[in-house]
């Protein structure tokens with residue numbers, strides 16, 4: 566992986582098995598686009614740009630890999646506001662939102678259950694104060 570002043574945030578060169586990221590990006594964006602290009606590499610994608618459907622599929626897989634449920638549950642146990650969760654995960658907030666939006670129903674249920682436990686804990690704290 567190297568950083569160069571390229572126009573798009575990331576590129577994957579299959580022939581060289583190399584990922585180029587645009588230099589000067591924020592750490593959070595760099596991590597996001599590195600995950601994206603790694604999925605292209607794992608899929609042996611040769612074209613610079615796939616179809617929109619293929620790119621959405623790559624983006625979903627990249628977000629899943631960057632934010633497995635164990636990481637989301639860890640972060641949401643510490644913080645509930647999305648921008649703070651994104652900060653903990655060192656990823657862009659809009660990408661956390663993308664991951665949550667694309668989450669499997671069972672994953673959404675896990676996060677809702679965590680939210681209920683947290684809210685109950687807050688209620689218990691208020692009642693004992």
Ligand SMILES: [Zn+2]
Pocket residue numbers: 601605615620623
């Ligand atoms: Zn792509």
